[in-house]
Amino acid sequence: MSEVLVIKAHPKTADVANSIEIGDRFLKAYQAIHPNDTILVHDLYAEGVPEINSTNLDSWKKLTNGVTYNELSENEQILLSRQQKLQDQFIAADKYVFISPMYNLFLPNRLKMYLDLVVVSTKTWVEGEHGPEGTLKNKKAIHIQSSGGTYHHTDNAFMATLDMGDAYLKALLGQVGVKDYQGIYCEGNSHRDPEDMAKNREIIAQEAEKVAKSF
Template sequence: MTTLLYVTAHPFDTDTNSLTVSSQFIKTYREANPNDTIVHLDLYRADIPQIDADLLKRWGQPPSGPSFDELNSEAKAKAVRMRELVEQFVAADKIVIANPVWNFLFPPVLKAYLDAVVVPGMTFKQADNGLRGLAGLVGTATGKKVVHIQASGSVLSHGRYQELNFSDSYLRAVMQLLGIEDFQSIYVEGVVEHRDQAQEIKDRAAQQAIELAKRF
């Protein structure tokens, strides 16, 4: 059975540009793939541990760091949750990530999530020819697919602000590190820069989401 992991990074739960378009994507995908499993991970309402002293010590592991049994209860809970997140990510066949752009980057909770799933030995490893993905990523039995839905007040995909498109370019780079080469983007962009065209911009992005969801 195919599993789609739907990751949202917005403090609101509805009526935002990124969530409106991503919800349309999920609705269309569900209609086209009624037997697939869709798992929604709302980062603002989930337990997403940040890298702190406890987790950094855990990353060391024996012989340089403490064993799991030596951790205190709080550190153990963080380590367990981090493993749950990475296992959920690895188990997904397809991933949809939706976020707004704030100050040219995505919300910090999304960075915390990426830190949780980019784990040496679980999602990538060192190899003779550099870094490569593991466990269901490209180069193994199956390859994951990612769609990134990004909303921004300015146009970032091209034009004068293109070099500031850190959010999408960072996500793309991280997924490439993990061996995921099938990465597609939907931009809901320029709704502030071009207020008179805001509805047209949203409608165009929603239509793009519908068309992509049908074949994703």
């Protein structure tokens, strides 16, 4: 049995969200193949993400300086408890599924905020002799992303370098020890009419279902 952590980072809209539709198809296919695995889903736009601000920094400083958890204010305790829970879930997971659109060549801000909370020194990586060494070994991740432009399904290698969000996610996960990483990309959506977009989404969804069987 494996624990699968799913991070959805797409705003709720009345329209069909390509990455969410494909992600849901992936998860349905995965669950059919792995019925005994545990799947935990966090919808970052529905749930919200604790922001790293002065309150966080002050609370962390208090704990570093010897203040006990029980001596913190009720609001500080609630904030730190949620952060700790998110970190523990991230560390405990065996597999990660990130579902998001591309925003300005990068990840949605709430996904970045989430990663800032769960990727923590001494917990997910330590300083080794030759630099950071990840502590999360033998895990795997997949990034399901939609975008208006075409960055991966093209012969133009330069375009892939513009997808800095996907590159960042891969690099960050690699730093914490997650080396098995792959992406599924639903691209070129800004240039498609609704019918063509639906056809392309179906093609990518079928690809995702195939990948789910071996994930």
